[in-house]
Amino acid sequence: MSLPELFTQGDAVTKFVAVLLLLMSVASWVIILWKLRLLARAGRDVARSTAAFWQAPSLAEGRERAAALDREALVAPLIDATGNPAAGSLAATGDRSQQLTRLLRDALHRVLNRLQFGQVLLATVGSTAPFVGLLGTVWGIYHALTSITGGGQVGIDKVAGPVGEALIMTAAGLAVAIPAVLGYNIFGRLIGRIEADLEGFARDLRELLVGHGVASPEARP
Template sequence: MEHFTFAGYWERGDAISHAIAWLLLAMSLASWFFILSKGLMSWRVRRSARVVQRFWDAPTLADGVAVVSAGDAEGIYLALAEQCTVPAPDGKGNSLGTAVGRSEQVTRLLRDAIHRSTVRLELGLTLLASIASTAPFVGLLGTVWGIYHALAAVSSSGAVEIDKVAGPVGEALIMTGVGLMVAIPAVLAYNGFNRVNRLTLSELDAFAYDLHAYLTQDAAKR
């Protein structure tokens, strides 16, 4: 009995079959690149979460920002802490930003900082989601095309033999499995990174709220 192997699929395949296989390989490499890079980044971000408490334990704002800068390797929390060093506008400018009060100015600065951190956290997730959703269909396309190619070859030969059909059809089914093997890690990684991002963004929101209360209260006292 003939064994079903990817080598057999490659040998019997045409240019389209080869292109689909190369596409799945490229999707797999891209997926694992982002899984490993984002995994390292997520680990470093979660490890840096403790700098928020260290910030509030610091004696001065300058010391707090220095602590966050030293402990936040990815700069996710630092983007917010750095807003403490931005001087308060004197209200004499002609720009729209100086036409509002100190509280609104701080809110805008912190919101922009959270936006920058969010962009960094979500970098690459769209690619992972796209690979997770399309890889099974690309593999299925390879299977359908492989079966069509095998049946076309049998039809042109004029003789239908089960051994001649089973081998190419079985090997074409391998592409569906390959597509699932590409998609499953991407799905699991995407869900894991989304969970990490939700935790981090929740902490950033809380940090921004506390910073806003501190900075506006400090301005009111002056």
């Protein structure tokens, strides 16, 4: 029996489990495909845009060169964050070094939140999908056994078919969970590398502005 046949012939619990696994699979694959594109572009662009920035003669020119190569807008927000905070606000208190630390830290957190988006969903699907499939299997085996015992004499040939059909739900749960787990682990490593590059750039940018008294560029939308 195929999974569609098991769904059409199953009861409400079986259908609920099948629909839930389908939704989890679709959601995880959407995130996987989106993050593949995002991280592939980000891994190349961060290195290229930061290199272009440091080769520029000024901060304003460096910002323009970096933005031209920064398709995912990961580096430009850090440069834009180095502007002066609003006068009279708590963000404007302290010396320039403290202000830059706060501004760059907040900008870095916003950028990293974009990179981390979807990781929680992949982790949740990877950890729960096998148990959802197991729930469907246990429920299917229970109903298979109750229907068999109600039919008189029970033989292994009568048990093997219904039990094997119920095990399809376990296989479906694993099929949903494995791509999510692999995606979570692979993306975690890629995000870690990009995060290290961005943190290094933010630290170097702060030292440049504080140590050499370079004027910050005007933030652009």
